[in-house]
Amino acid sequence: MPVHYPFSAVLGCQADSADGLDDMGLALVLTTISPEIGGVLVRGEKGTAKSTAVRGLAAVLPSISVYAGDRFSIDPADGSAESPDGPFGAAAAVESRPVRLVELPVGASEDRVVGSIHLESALSRGTVEFEPGLLARAHRGLLYVDEVNLLHDHLVDLLLDAAAMGRVSVERDGVSVSHAARFVLIGTMNPEEGELRPQLLDRFGLTVEVAAPRDPSLRAEVVRRRMAFDLDAAAFAERFGPGERALTARIAEARELVGKVRLTEAGLLKIAEVCAAFEVDGLRADIVTARTAVAHAAWAGRSEVTRADIRRAALLALPHRRRRNPFDAPGLDEDLLDRILGDDELPPEPPEGGPDDGSDDGSGDDSVGLDTPPPSGSDGSTDGEDSSDGSASGDDGSDGGEPLSVEPASEASAEPDGNSETNTDAPADDQPPNEPQAPSGVAPESVTSAAQAYRPRLLTVTGLGTGRTGGRSKAIGSSGRRIGATEGGRGGLHLVETLKAAAGKQAARGRTTGRVELRTEDLRTAIREGREANLVLFCVDASGSMAARKRMAQVKAAVLSLLLDAYRRRDKVGMVTFRGEGAEVALPPTGSVDLAAARLDEIPAGGRTPLAEGLLEAARVLQREQLRDPDLRPLLVVVTDGRANSRTHGKAAVKRSQQAAAYVAGLGVTTVVIDSESGPMRLGLARELAGHLGAEHVPVAEVSAEALTSAVHGYTTVGKGAA
Template identity: 60%
Template sequence: MPTPTYPFTAIVGMSDMRLGLLLNAISPAIGGVLVRGEKGTAKSTAVRALAALLPEIAVVAGCRFSCDPSAPDATCPDGPHGTPQRTARPARMVELPVGTSEDRLVGALDIERALAEGVKAFEPGLLADAHRGVLYVDEVNLLGDHLIDSLLDAAAMGASHVEREGVSVRHSARFLLVGTMNPEEGELRPQLLDRFGLTVEVAASREPDERVEVVRRRLAHDEDPAAFAAKWAAEEDALRERIAAARAMLPRVRLGDGALRRIAAVCAGFEVDGMRGDIVTARTATALAAWAGRTEVTTEDVRQAALLSLPHRRRRNPFDAPGLDEAKLDEILGQFEDEEHEEPEANEANEDDDPDPQGPGPDGPDGDGPDDPNGPGGGRPPHRDQAPVEPPAPQLPPQREDSTATEETTPANHHPQATGTPAPEAPPVAAATPFRTRKFDVPGLGEGAAGRRSRARTAHGRTTGARRPQGALTRLHLAATVQAAAPHQRARGRSGPGLVVRRDDLREAVREGREGNLVLFVVDASGSMAARKRMSAVKGAVLSLLLDAYQRRDKIGMITFRGAGAEVALPPTSSVDTGAARLDRLPTGGRTPLAAGLLRAHEVLRVERLRDPSRRPLLVVVTDGRATGGADPLPRAQQAARLLAGQGVASVVVDCESGPVRLGLAAELGRELRGPVVTLEELRAEHVSALVRTVRADICADRRAA
């Protein structure tokens, strides 16, 4: 007997998440919900509990695509169904693993049967399994872009189209889409965020009593799941009935012109692109009214719907966390207060034309509605106008430096390490305006995760060759397969027009695309950077490179060196916005332990190579090339650079040296690392474009002269 699911009504707190899930259960047309939050906040538990609340569905007996017997899909691959036999089963909750393939998601043709037997046998994928149920994607931000595209296209159209290997299949795929993610592990692209109907932020409670209750209930469930489920059975049944009642009331909810004007004003006020935000907000407000047992959408419904449907759609910078300014929202809605006072009179005049025999009912605004903190949807959502709090930056250890002098103002014969005072620390400066940077990539051909930086063998891209299948055949190279089978036809006794194909003849396509890399920044934060007022420009350059890494789907890490050592300011992660936040708080001051920064980079890359051997690194060293920390600083830095170069680490040196007199130390470092050296000015893509135009003009002039 399977272990009972943790009850939905037993979840403590998390009112936003529970309300967002319930609204989608009432109105699947909302388009699903994305749950963003730290690990261990009951995201997966809530989704699985919701699936247990959904009513049973009637399906056509024997149909692999869960057709509704009252309205079977005319294009169902298992059809036509004629007069179908009915059977009932619970709504499914299908989980999409992070490591799934495109064939497993959308379905695939059985290549071997197609070639050997001449039949088109289609094997349904997870989208077909999830039809009329729940499709749950944990860590949706870690899925490949091509999988997310297929997933969200099916969610938007309510159908999945499979076009490959000469087979065209279409089947219905309507499901409640729920995605969960930890923002610290990377963000979704804005255009993909927009495809989720609602988004909610969750975080563990900081109230001791609430945390105690969470632990108490979890332990009770783990000790005796059946008894725990029986204890909450009455609440679960009541919630299940309320969902069914809200579904039945939904078609009778009236969305008046006043509510539509409020929705339009809010979306316009927050500069929401397109019309999807308006439509989703309208559907959410309607579902909120049905959940509260009302047939009229109110201003509070519009407000609460906007807080759920617009935070991830407002226009924002790539590193800004989703959020909505509630004060601005109230200001926009406040413009309609006079209109709201006039609407009841108009409604009373038309009361006979649109009777509501049930009225608000016991579950209306005075009952267990969304504003009732004790209800399952509990309470008004918390403020979303502030970004999630980032974890504090690592504390830099005390440095034994002079308390007033920086590196460049300290006499050469003075040794500040002997004073016992901490290193001077300049307050963090703001980054200069970011710009579009040159593209740097890792030489050679990799096999890492799909991205947009370096050349790699990938599942998607242009076909460059063929090879024997390594595992299950998923990408047939038809010409190579026929070529391999053709010489053996007489020996195999071929007598007809067909081609006799065996397993050894099958060939799969080798494709070349782009991969994402691990971009590790090593940033000089010493006093030499602050003394010449260069840190703002340096931060602007690093921020620009971070933005480039975000767009190219890289993992990033950051090491800073100053004073007496180097710190891992950001361990390698996919959360580029976290890197931007750490960069913003980066202090400066002290000597320049360049060797320590390079050696720390070597250690970080060694560990990451063990964790993810297929992801190739790109080292970006941002420095003026000075080395003044420790004994024999310059020779040690050169030795560390040669160590990195000897292991084949691709490197780029961003030379931050400025002023009329330049020592060229960054160029020396670049030669040791065997990588290119670019100045802050040359880092700009505009500089490269201008250089290319100049070279082309010179070439044309030379040709005309000849």
């Protein structure tokens, strides 16, 4: 059996003291104490021990009892539990086994997740048998999804619904099965690869942010431990054996205690006050915070929830629920939290009968009991240093275990170099009226914020792709409507076509009656047409002419709206900007649309318009990405007014931009030109550029879906530059 890196060897995950766990370690432990919390999402940069900690967690959980041969792992002590493999009598053999860690691959099919018919039994014996999926295997254990943000949305919905309901029902292929599926759902992700949709993010009970430690001594300790583990894994595991066993015992004790922990009426009202103050949507936050506070008290060995328990619970349960739109960073104002909680401990239980509200149920007990399962823990006021293999916890200077926060490294916005020149080709009416003119030869630079985003029209790549599942362009993939079948290939079995292929060969195989004989060459897989994600590369003109008449705010609003659309459709995005005398890659292609939005906001405008350089830089980015992922089809979005000038401006600059456009057109990339030109006098240069690129021409005012709808009613003409 392979030896996993010990959980307690991860920096910040030692539980030999009350404050031995950092945010990640504490969240993982608390959700195993009380699975009703709803699981944990761990967000952080690469190399921060996210996967290492999760895989080590299963080894420290107490063993469970199951019936021998039961594929659904029901609890023999639970008289109401039923297994499709049952019933099991009183004489049935019971065995003890470790808790399973079931890993869900990003590319798993829905059949693999929920289960389906046993294909071999159906084809060879003609019997319909249910083959359990990963959710059945994960019952009473851990279900781990690495890079959960890359998992297809319908699978994420399925997982989270199963985690919330605790059951899976399968009604398909002649099978009708329902079984328990109670597991701790753990997801890890790197925000640079893209975000989860806010509604899915909310379904995770707890979320923590992790980052690598900056302290050289801690980084050195991580490397020292990793090298020792790689040199002799067994000896390393034995070294941390006592810590692992102590953690297991503490989790077991907390599980015994959690059902006895009292959450007083005052504590419950304080939780409600905190959630209301932070304006979280719905009541899931209140429920999760209450369950987490109870689990934290049990972990600390207390029989009653304290102010410290509520504080720790709020820091884990609320930050990710404060997002108002896809580009809002998760976070929590701890000063506000402390003001709401106050300095005083929670008051004792009120006298029997509770507050004088005119009602009395005669119970005389205002405490709230919450049942949950248990890990081991901290004392509620602190959380240790750092998470292993490179992950670090927050530190407020008092061992307080502040939640980690990952600040995406943003490139510095371009600074004025003093050599930018005015756009001499820009018409005079592009200079904002009543504003001072710039000195001759120098164009002022400014950073303009985007106007309000809106719902944009759908831009798609022409043709039929084969890229990863998304929501933009048509593609052949593993999901979508079935449009045919093929011999061999990857995908789900097309049973009807398989039987049809075999039927015509039965006589040649000496079979005239009885069961159909199937062979490998008869197998047919379904061809499905769905939607794929694309690479959306923005090539944005940031020259002086774009800064005129507040044009840049309108342009940034259009690009921001398209970024929001890319976020929803699971696209990869990149950004090239051109101004002054050259072009630069403002953002290499990435799955983090949040990062793209941040870079967009930083783009300054000013200087000349090196259109050719911008197009050529975009072409280089597209060619590099094509080598990395040939199936990821690109969509190039050029945002410009079409003017082209440089130090050698004039006809030479125009000719060079036309040659660059012809070169990009030769790449065969679907291109859209967003025309930012406005005002009563228009040169129509962006329309000419679209012609050279073989691109669709869209005025910036018609990027919105509402404008496109108006065009159908004759308000404007789609694809025309005139207002």
